[in-house]
Amino acid sequence: MATVRAKFKLESVMHTVGSREVTLTPVYSNVPESENKSFWDATPSGTIKMWITNKSAWPAFENLGQEFYVDFTPA
DSSP states (O other), rough: OHHHHOOOOOEEEEETEEEEEEEEEEOOOOOOOOOHHHHHOOOOSSOEEEOOGGGGGGGGGGGOOOOEEEEEOOO
16 A cells, blocks of 8 residues: 655644644645645645644644645555
């Protein structure tokens, strides 16, 4: 089974009691040589929204605009 890789950026973080709500959206670029252009062509739309209660994971989601590779592997 193949893994599918996407590239998303951190769009927003909402701090709530005991959790963080994070929203990621696909990266974008109109520069033909850009890796982000390649990912945008494959995934031009979408949203990943997660509520994270693991406090040790919160620092990974502090910088808006931070880009992440997201791998989808069948479980």
